[in-house]
Amino acid sequence: MRLNFEDVPRIMQLLQDGRFYIKRMIVRRLFSFVAWKHVLGGYTRQGHKADNLFGIRRCNLIHTCGDDNLRSRGHPRADASWVANIVKERLRGEPSYRPCMMLTDIQRDYGVELNYHKVWKGKELAMHDIHGVEEGSYDRLRWYCSAIKETNPGSIVECEIDHQTNKFKRFICFKACATGFINGCRPLIFLDGTHIKNKYKGCILVAVAKDANDDIFTLAYSVVDAENDDNWGWFCFHLKGALLSHRMMVFDEFTFFSDRHPGIIKAIHLVFPSSYHAYCLRHLVDNFVKQVSYY
Incomplete structure (x- = not known):
């Protein structure tokens, strides 16, 4: 319905009487409306010449709709x-x-x-x-390994993919981490693993040290499908290669600490036979309490 400017007084009278409701109107001339609550329970609208201004007659700041x-x-x-x-x-x-x-x-x-x-x-x-998304990150895995080698010369990156199961193993030792361990840390290497709690699961194997401030210093890490004998052997093998690449030839100077995981024990005995292997006291106590609780 199209209305002229001259029709507004008649429409306003109908609105005030509560007998007429306009859902949508198109006014040819510039005209604006201001609405307020009618005494009979409906609404009325007052017309003003459009000047980019509007007026609020009454405002209820407490809203309960929905x-x-x-x-x-x-x-x-x-x-x-x-x-x-x-x-x-x-x-x-x-x-x-x-x-x-x-x-x-x-x-x-x-x-x-x-x-x-x-x-x-x-x-x-x-x-x-x-x-x-995670899928996009896995698709760029090979690119990421190549980028590390290009942007961090001297870093050791190994990635093996089983094309039958689409599972992979990745080992990373940054050049800065290896250099920092050689020049600023005691010859103590701590080995442990932790589970990845996301959509695709997996496990992270890490080798860390302690710096002069007794803070944790990351040496190398690996992402694998599970913490088992094969993966720990694979990790220690590449860890040895990373240390050899930085002229660390005397492995009997190192002491390894672990939680007595069978895979770690076998891997150290196989890859680092001349190194001393100590055990973490906290894990010894936890494992002892766990075994005693079975009886």
Whole structure:
């Protein structure tokens, strides 16, 4: 319906009487409307010449529209994508921001109760937006190994891929780490492994030392599918090659520390037969308590 400027007084009278409702109107001339609550329960509109200004007759700052639904668990707008948009910026500066912390913060800041799985999924989406998906990282594995050799001359990088199972093993020893260990650390090498708790699982094998400040100094690490005899032997073999490449020929000067994992014991005996192998006291106590608890 098209209205002329001359029709406005008649339309305003109809609106004030509460007998007419216009869903959409197109006014040929520049004209604006201001709405306020009518005494009969409806709404009326007052016309003014358009001058980029508008007036507010009454304002209620307490809004309850949809509040009960928004605070419920099943609200459709509080989905994983919504969570991702909220936590993305904080995740950029705080990658350790955990889903349980997100639950508390969202409940406090937005009054929305969500389940853990939805928040965890939201974090995954946010991490994908920031760093990309895991599949893309694995596709660039060979490029990454080549980039290390080109940008860090003297670094040792080995990558073996089983094309039948699509599993891989990767060993990395940066030149700076090897040089720092030789020149600034005591001849003590600590070996241990830790599990990767992400979508694709796996295990990280590490060799670390202690510097002059008694801080942990990373020497080399490897990403493998599991912590077993074969992978520990493969890791120690390449660790020996990395040390040999820096003229570290006297291996009986080194002392290795470990948690008595069978794979480490076999690997050190095979690859470093002249080196002394000590055991971590904390792991000795933990293993002893674990074995005693079985009886």
